[in-house]
Amino acid sequence: MATKVKSVEHLKEILSKSDGRDFFIQLNFGARSSKFMTWDDGENIFYVLNYIDDSEQELTEEMLMDRDYTNIGYAIQVGAFYLDD
Numbered sequence: 001m002a003t004k005v006k007s008v009e010h011l012k013e014i015l016s017k018s019d020g021r022d023f024f025i026q027l028n029f030g031a032r033s034s035k036f037m038t039w040d041d042g043e044n045i046f047y048v049l050n051y052i053d054d055s056e057q058e059l060t061e062e063m064l065m066d067r068d069y070t071n072i073g074y075a076i077q078v079g080a081f082y083l084d085d
Contacts, residue, residue, distance in 0.1 A: 001085055002024070002082040002083060002084055002085065003082060003083040003085055004079060004081070004082055004083075005023070005076055005081045005082060005083060006076075007076065008061060008064065008065070008073070008076065011037075011039075011046075011076070011081075012039055012041070014083055015037060015038060015039035015046075016039065016041060019038065020036055020037060020038035020047075021036070021037060021083055021084075021085075022034065022035070022036055022083075022084040023035050023036075023037055023072075023081065023082060023083055023084060024081075024082055024084050025071055025072065025075040025080055025081055025082075026075075026080045026081075026082060027080075033050070033052060033071070034050075034051040034052070034084070035048050035049060035050055035051060035072070036048070036049040036051065037049075044060065044061060045058050045059065045060060046058070046059045046060075046061070046064055047059075048070065048072070057069070057070065059072075
């Protein structure tokens, strides 16, 4: 089962209740881009581990919404970003 992340505020709400969660971007043809994310509310920084290549990112909210850094913000906007619960 998966829960659609509706906004960055919704993402923050999910992450504020945990020490990190698994998420995914739903890609074409049923493929997924899986990620583990945490959020530091004091610094307002998102920490992302991209499972596909084990790369790590530290992103501000602005960077999260910028496709030059990640597709997460775009995926949220188009309804393709999910909590993997």
